[in-house]
Amino acid sequence: MTHKSVHEWGRVPVGEGGFTRAEANQLLAAARAHPCGGAEGTAILADHHKHLTARQVVGVLAGRGCSLEILPKVDPGSPGEDAVTVRRRLIGMLDIALGLDLSSGGAAQLARQGETLLDILIRLFADRLLDEVRRGLPRRYLLCEDDLPALRGRMDVVRQFTHHAVRPDRLACRFDSLESDTPLLQIMKAAVVFLGKHVRAAETRRRLTELRHLLDEVSDVPPASLPWDRVQLDRSNRRWRSLFDLAKLFLKRDWQATHHREKAGEGITLLFPMNDLFESYVASLLRRALAGTDIEVTEQGGLKYCLGEWREGEACEGHLFQTRPDILLRRGGQIVAIIDTKWKAISEPFEGKGGVSQADVYQLMAYARIYDCDHLMLLYPSVPGGAEGERKSFGMTAGMERLRVAQVDIATSREDAIQSLGGLFADMSIPTQFGTAA
Template sequence: MSHLSVSEWGRVPVLDRPDDAGFTRTQANALITAARAHPLGGDEGTGILSDHYRHLTARQMVGMIAAPGCSLEILPKIDPAEGEDIETRSTVRQRLVRMLDVALGLNIGDGAAASMARQQDSLLDILIRIFADKLLTEARRGLPRMYLAQEQDLPALRGRLNVVRQFTAHAVRPDRLACRFDALSNDIPLLQVMKACVIALRRHARAGATIRKLDELRFVLADISDVGVSALPWGSVRIDRTNRRWETLYGLARLFLKRDWQATHRASDAGQGITLLFPMNDLFEAYVAALMRKAIRPLDLSVESQGGRLFCLIEEGGRGRFQTKPDLILRRRPKDGGKVVAIIDTKWKRLSPLVEDRKHGVSQSDVYQMMAYGQLYDCRELVLLYPHHAGLGETGLTLPYRVSNSVDRLHLRSLDVRLREPLILDQLSGMSTLWVTSNRVTEAFPA
């Protein structure tokens, strides 16, 4: 099976004969077919890959796309100056795992992600290994159990008598009692999901150590019912204080088996593999939102993601048109009035250095959109947040602008996702503190 890695907007050669440097035309066609069938594929699969006959171009998706006999890993990239060597790719892969960990709330842990991402495994290999390691650790500590309703015909009464069954099926069998009772069992929905995930991943794992761990897990879960992926009891899974330590594993299982916002796609062909794709714009937004919630805790603010929902226009009959959904809204708690402190729009785009473009490549439509947000939500601090890259200098970019004929300010800021989370939290906390202070000054001395 051919496996290649490429960065966002990167090219993969299409060759006349099999080679480690590219895909054959048959493999390229299979990947394009998989892209077209994927929920994120868009028009003719161009949302994931575009076909230029002699090469395939990756779009702004990251993760894995699989087809029969081949797979392609797409890694995030924001700085064209970054190299393409193995060491750099392993660093980018580690960064991607960290972003997924924070954005999806998987609680993988930075140490585990870093140690695995240093190897030459793909993103899928890393996530499978993390799942296998964590599940084996928790299984050795003991499987969760719960009381399940049982119905059995027994020689002695246990629990309650099933009167209807007793006087129909056992009317002439006084030696048999139809019993209803609750029994403590491991065969619960949570473990049925875990077993289904282990079986599915066993077909796609490539590392020998990971395969051995998955085989051991199948033995440990031998008494759990085999349930097909389409019939898994997702709605019956309950995470509470008794099984809280399984929450991360349940999140990983959903990542592999369900189609959530990242649009995991599993083909019916077992040889095709698992496709894990994440729109990079959405991932960056979720990553910033998760960190911002931690950063503003001391400030007693709240964060709304894709909230607001105010309309730009109202018809004569009162019906709204052109609904707005700002990426992130920072507002005070309801007890403090719930006023909007700042609105942040995240953009996974490359800001141009000043020497290249005095407007830094910021889209005019993005500016208009932020001005509309300021008007609709009565917000003074508007922020366009971009990923940082080396071309912008050593520190994060900070450019405040005053909106014409208004006290509103539009900030261009960059956030360096290469930093460790504590440093990013410090940056976000500093930004939020300034915005809160600015709002208090404006309220005390209105224009």
């Protein structure tokens, strides 16, 4: 199987030293079939005959007999970092954005061994699930029905006098039984079976095989029929929450970019648009930074419209061109700040417009008007080793609104990033008491 790695906007040769044309066509077909592929899959991968160009989507794209790992890169023009460092950073962003509660130490060790993103996620899932299964399977009382020689539980009177009217030696019983064949474990087993078909590392394959034996008493349920809505996570099994989220990552499309195909030999496609991932990453950090305050963090909220019917002397009720700001900060239902995240680099040093696009400024001006909000921010990632925090503060013409341009360092630790974001909003003239980051 041919496997290659590339950064966002990077090129992969087709021909000598790269994929064959047949393999390239397989990858292009996978990109076209993916939900975030856009027109002809060009939002993921572009074909230039002698090379393929990756777009602003990261993860693993798989075709028959080949796969391509796309790693994040803020600035296409900057020197590329080594894959181990970038891959470890991406694992950290996924952990924070999706709440996967991954082991950072384990992920770092696997990254140093040259494992791909998909290999790392599968191995972490297998290791954590094996630890939990060895501690004991969570069990629940399930309602069972069976025909027994002695009464157990209570009798099913209707069935007894219809099916067993002439069989006094058989009793139709209904009873509760403490079983491990629960919806949660059915999903875990389905993930183990599915990943076992596509795993590449021998040690991970061995662990998945062991898991299949340990989960032998759990029913095999096809992925399309899994009982997702019947899973109950409570205090008795809450330690399984992150495993459940990882299983969804492999088996469902809950996070808008996750996708897989079940045809044998095609592998697993697991992709994340970097703009969406960065937005979720920032929102998750902000929730921790603002923990203990009266500020609520909302993603993709607002939903007000730009235009509506004009009537003289009346306030307009919009119904055309709906808006969806990336992140809203609310207090008591009132929007106190709007943040628009952008996964791209701004100029170093920041001079003039600083690489901020005119369209982005227009968008924030519209938000200020529609949501009657004075505090606005364009938030960018900083390039490795670059500046962070607020870079520039602008006022809006003929108004009191303040538009700030800021950066957050994605290469720093989670605690430092939380502190940096908390500092950005502590001096936004929004009166609040900042508690300790969770």
